[in-house]
Amino acid sequence: MRQAARVVFLVDTGADRTTLMPRDINALGLDLRLDEFGRSQTTGVGGSVQTSQAPASLFFADDEIPDGLRRVNLIIDLLMPEDAQAAARLPSLLGRDFLNRCACVFDPANNRLAIDYKAVRPA
Numbered sequence: 001m002r003q004a005a006r007v008v009f010l011v012d013t014g015a016d017r018t019t020l021m022p023r024d025i026n027a028l029g030l031d032l033r034l035d036e037f038g039r040s041q042t043t044g045v046g047g048s049v050q051t052s053q054a055p056a057s058l059f060f061a062d063d064e065i066p067d068g069l070r071r072v073n074l075i076i077d078l079l080m081p082e083d084a085q086a087a088a089r090l091p092s093l094l095g096r097d098f099l100n101r102c103a104c105v106f107d108p109a110n111n112r113l114a115i116d117y118k119a120v121r122p123a
Helices: 022-027
Strands: 009-011 038-044 047-061 069-078 092-094 103-107 112-116
Touching: 038 069
Parallel strands: 009 092
Antiparallel strands: 038 047, 047 069, 103 112
């Protein structure tokens, strides 16, 4: 199944894995029946939750390559919490499974995070 949508991620250095929240799962039109995907327990600073897992390709803008997009393949977590209304306000998370493959530099004086996509290493 190929679905595409623009997803805005919160960079979360405390999250083990990249996680899509219900708003983005719905935007992608994914039909989530939890028995169709693998299951996982994902851990972050706030604790652990049960998730489903699915393979995904994330595309990031990159002016230095011909088509302008850099592709990163991951197994991502899909979070469908019991309180879906509360979770609808939460952003999807870009976790360490992605961030550990990049060069990331935070400039607190300018409140800017630079992620060097050229440095993305294969999993």
